[in-house]
Amino acid sequence: MPPADRKRPVRFVAITASHELLPSAEAALDEVVRLRLERRLELRRQADENPTWSPYAVENTRLVRSIEGGVDDLKFLYPVLDNLPLLVFPLLHYAAAGAAVGARGQGHEDGVRLCFYGPPEACRVVEVVRDYLLEIGWLREAEQLLTIEEDRDRISFSHSFLRSSEPFDAGADDAIVWTAADLVLAYNVWPWFLDRAIEEDHLLINMIARDRIFPEGEPEFLRLNYFDRLRPEGCAEALAVKQPDVIVFTGEGRRGLERLNRIRGQSEGALLGIFLRATWRGLFSPNALSVLKAMRYGIHRKRYTLKPGEGLSERDGSRFASVFFGVPTKVQAKIADPFILKDGDGFEDVFGYYRALLQRVVDSAPSREEGYAKLARVHPYAEQLWQLSERLRPLWDELPLWRRWPEFINDKIATYNRRLQREFAAAGVDDGTLPLPTYFDADGRFLPQPSLPHADIDGSLDYLRRVYRPGFEQARRQYLGQSAPTGANGAS
Numbered sequence: 001m002p003p004a005d006r007k008r009p010v011r012f013v014a015i016t017a018s019h020e021l022l023p024s025a026e027a028a029l030d031e032v033v034r035l036r037l038e039r040r041l042e043l044r045r046q047a048d049e050n051p052t053w054s055p056y057a058v059e060n061t062r063l064v065r066s067i068e069g070g071v072d073d074l075k076f077l078y079p080v081l082d083n084l085p086l087l088v089f090p091l092l093h094y095a096a097a098g099a100a101v102g103a104r105g106q107g108h109e110d111g112v113r114l115c116f117y118g119p120p121e122a123c124r125v126v127e128v129v130r131d132y133l134l135e136i137g138w139l140r141e142a143e144q145l146l147t148i149e150e151d152r153d154r155i156s157f158s159h160s161f162l163r164s165s166e167p168f169d170a171g172a173d174d175a176i177v178w179t180a181a182d183l184v185l186a187y188n189v190w191p192w193f194l195d196r197a198i199e200e201d202h203l204l205i206n207m208i209a210r211d212r213i214f215p216e217g218e219p220e221f222l223r224l225n226y227f228d229r230l231r232p233e234g235c236a237e238a239l240a241v242k243q244p245d246v247i248v249f250t251g252e253g254r255r256g257l258e259r260l261n262r263i264r265g266q267s268e269g270a271l272l273g274i275f276l277r278a279t280w281r282g283l284f285s286p287n288a289l290s291v292l293k294a295m296r297y298g299i300h301r302k303r304y305t306l307k308p309g310e311g312l313s314e315r316d317g318s319r320f321a322s323v324f325f326g327v328p329t330k331v332q333a334k335i336a337d338p339f340i341l342k343d344g345d346g347f348e349d350v351f352g353y354y355r356a357l358l359q360r361v362v363d364s365a366p367s368r369e370e371g372y373a374k375l376a377r378v379h380p381y382a383e384q385l386w387q388l389s390e391r392l393r394p395l396w397d398e399l400p401l402w403r404r405w406p407e408f409i410n411d412k413i414a415t416y417n418r419r420l421q422r423e424f425a426a427a428g429v430d431d432g433t434l435p436l437p438t439y440f441d442a443d444g445r446f447l448p449q450p451s452l453p454h455a456d457i458d459g460s461l462d463y464l465r466r467v468y469r470p471g472f473e474q475a476r477r478q479y480l481g482q483s484a485p486t487g488a489n490g491a492s
Contacts, residue, residue: 010175010193010248011111013094014164017076017087017118017181018150021065028066028073032416033423035062040429051304055240057223058454060346061416061436071400071408076122076181078350079405081358082368082389083396086344087122087181091129092381092388094179095145097189099138100480111139115146117164118181121399123147128391136384158258165254172251173202180245182344184354187380188468190475191335192248201318202253202327207241212336221459222338228301229311230333238311241333244340256325282323290319339468347413351439351446353455359446360457378464380472406440413438 022028039059046054063075076087091114098112116126126147133139146167151159165176175198177189198204207230214220226240249257282291297312312320317331344350361378362371372386379385396402413436424430437449451457 010177010198011113012165012168012170012174012176013098013112013114014161014168014176014178015087015090015094015114015116015181016160016164016178017074017116017122018155018160019065019075021067021152021155023066025066025068025073028064029415029419031064032062033419036060036420036435037423037427037429040424041427044429046304049304052308053229053301053304053306053310055227055304056225058225060348061420062346063344063350071404072119072121073408073412074119074122074401075344075350076118077125077399077401078344078409079402080184080344080350080354081362081385083392083402084385084389085125086184086350087116087118087125088129088385088388088392089184090179090181090186091116091126091145092384093183093187093189094177095129095133095138096187096381097193097479098144100476111144113144113146113168115148115164115167116181117148117150117160119150119152121401122181123149124399125392125395128395129388132384132388132391136387158260161254161257161260170251175248175250176254178247178249180343182350183245183340184344184358185339185342185379185464185468186246186337187339188337188472188475190472190479191337192246194475194479195248195334197330197332198248198250200328201330202250203256203321203325203329204248204253205321205329205331206244206246206248206335207331207333208244208335208337208341209239209241209333211239212333213338219456219459221456221463222342223454224338224341229306230317230331231311231313232333233314237309238306239333242341244337245343246340253325253327253329256327256329259325282320285323287319287323290316291323294320338463347436347439348452348455352437352449352452353457353460355439355446356448356451357457357460360448361461378461378469380469406442406444409440410438410442 022031036059039056042056043059046056063078065075066073077085080086080089094112094114098114116123118126126145130139130142130145133145134142139145148163148167150163161178165178168174168176170176177192192206195204195206207228209230210220210224210226224242226242228241228243229238230241231238247257279291279295282288285291293316294312297306300306300310314332318329321329321331342349342353344354358375361375362368365371365374369386372382375385376382396405401408417435420435421430424435437447439447439449441447
């Protein structure tokens, strides 16, 4: 379809807080220990073998989900600032964008429509947020923010995609933004709405490049694991990249994304078979050469034998992705946003980084109200966070997870520490340090911990003040003027 026929701007946002549910707390513990031990061994192997390409930089302790004693251990409900859970932040970010669209009009006076997909407890939080957004005028009617309770018999990545975007009256060519509900500081959502690539393709995958977040001379305040290397058009060398938890797709592209469910949780052998079948289809298409290049890249990627500067070109990556998903797909490395990559996957992310950063700012003032006013220097919706913090207080006596906090999280950390130390010692990789610090005291007060070696809080605050917040303001002006972003980070 010609770009002129595509409806602009993006008016649909799907947010999901549903992820894999393990059968018991013991199974969750086994999975977390396995993952962290594997990562530690991999880091040691990289250090010993000194491969030409090393994708791993840090290890963390994953937050996986189980239900025990009626308590849904859902990371999206973990408090990341005072009593504010993770999921509140992306809701605010996209609702603010929706209010701006509605205020601008131009045929879209109803603004952006949001749909939240998650378990009942998460949807209950969203209801409180929705009431507040209606009160302040960011939503004109309740139907602009829908909630859909997850089906626990059908929990999967692709099912979350489908259910969270089903309620929209979006046509096959209307663009939808999908995001996970654990992106805390990624409030600059404008580049995802501004990107014109979705007007020509049905699926847009923006890989985030380390070199564009941290160019020469910019301190790397966040060290992350970058699992791929992508060479942008016109660049001589490939960049270290990682796929974010934000994807833009059309109704047609959504059907292509169903194929993701085939590869999640599969064994190495099964994955190989899936990609070989995709390759076989591609070899009998006009994209045959790009498919062969993608397979060659995949082999070297798996073996960590990529040479310096070597990687897959955006064009070949896009063509291979188009074959795999069955719809025209664009793979690119244009948007540079560290907070899109830093999601709340682990204890270290939620408490060691985001809670440490946000709580430090708020607690540095004489009162909480003054603290949130101080937070406004780095976060544009600090006032709304303060108001929601007050409105969510009654739910701490209602939701099972919150009623047991902090006893729940302290017991969990103690259990994980005992098991991790035992497994590390058995594998000969115990470094003598406690795997997880105690983040809360018995009364629920957050306990500040020394900064993580791969997460500089001071550097992050400086980046937020100096780069990210100004980029957000400029991107908002560009969006309201409907001009395309010009900066390397897609936001300035």
